[in-house]
Amino acid sequence: MTRPMTAVASDEGIAPAILRLSALASLDNADLALLRNAMDAPRIYPVRHTFLTLGRPIAEPLLLLQGWAARVRILPDGRRQFMSFYLPGDVIGVSHQAMPLASATVMALTECTVCPAPPAPAGSGLAQAYAVAEALDEAYLLGHVVQLGRLNAQERISDFLLEIYERLSLAGLTVGGSFEMPLTQEMLADALGLTPVHVNRMIQQARRDGELMWKSGRVLLRDPERTARSIGRHSPQVTGTAR
Amino acid sequence: MTRPMTAVASDEGIAPAILRLSALASLDNADLALLRNAMDAPRIYPVRHTFLTLGRPIAEPLLLLQGWAARVRILPDGRRQFMSFYLPGDVIGVSHQAMPLASATVMALTECTVCPAPPAPAGSGLAQAYAVAEALDEAYLLGHVVQLGRLNAQERISDFLLEIYERLSLAGLTVGGSFEMPLTQEMLADALGLTPVHVNRMIQQARRDGELMWKSGRVLLRDPERTARSIGRHSPQVTGTAR
């Protein structure tokens, strides 16, 4: 457990989160006020900070403003598996239980800026946004199961990058087909159930195939549409209204 | 879509579901009355019935009384992946959205008896039971990701059978270390991200190792504790109170 630093959040830091939540449901001024208010108390945590620990109580849900975090499980022999990722605008630690215990450990993969997720009034747009976010979360988790179970290495990497691309787009964090990718190839391997070496080789092949560019923490997908079609990817759709 | 048959549910049909829910939270007489009442209108669906279809609206949550169902995804080229299983006492199609769309297709793997899941009064034991059930569901899904990502074939099979054993125990559906396993090896393969042939070989090896017996739809785990230890399995724990 590490201590937060008090943050002087610049506007560009919190915009993605608001943008993302707005994309999930229409937020009115009251909702936005709640969010802005909560964001007045941002906290910054360093890499490897543990937000939640498997089996320990969940204090309060957090809204991720900046950075990446992930649900992770470490096996006794050291094998590691990332189960899902949290990007700006995602909510960490929602539960509908009275005394919830964390169903997984959540760890900061980069420096992370967070704030408490403001409780949403029943029926509000914000409540709806939370619900959609939760449903999306599950949809991505289901997608991850399919990835691991039935896609080969090449397909897993493409599918993963497409998912991230799509999610970051909702938060306005993509420029053209490109976005920041703070994960190392080793982390990617631990998300995709592969070894770092093999991930490296498949990425190089994708590069040779002109599918993507990947340099110094930034990924450019040459033709997301085509790639998506080639691996039969279809994006989660969990609400009748949004998008 | 197939038509339900009207059922004359015998008591042994609904007991497992009540047992399971009671194991998740303490239900009072009002809760039990709600359940018993809902169970008065059981419906029986044949194998391969589709309860929910990916992207289509969810009508009402269902309580599974008898049989097995699963969330499944079929890829364009025919590859199939089971993402999670529903056993007696599980609730199919919970959502916190206003107009929820199914995040996956749910299909009956055996003949299934279901009834509408009675709406739970806020704060009731039943509501708590639903919440815990939902959390458990997610915990098992996370476990599935780890299985697929970081366990080898042998470990996946053991882990899967242990999970099923544990879940059926909650519903009182195990006798000693044995329980009914209606899945074919092919379905198991589609759950574990393997081929049927390889599943077969690994099962035979487990048999030779004296780890399990598997005959005519019934599995006996010789020493669940030892097996669990050997693969470092630890059971989900998502509530401070129950169990």
Next chain:
DNA sequence: CGCTACTTTGATAGTGCTCAACCGGTGTGG
């Protein structure tokens, strides 16, 4: 400038896949 962390490369091994065939039980119809 020298760490350190990350990426890249090579050689070899092994787990799990593919294809193909056979076996055994069960249910059905002649």
Next chain:
DNA sequence: CCACACCGGTTGAGCACTATCAAAGTAGCG
């Protein structure tokens, strides 16, 4: 009552994908 079909389980041979081990290259950073 037997023939046949069907489904699920079993077996064998060969191969491909991915892992493993080891080492070298590269980039950021104090």
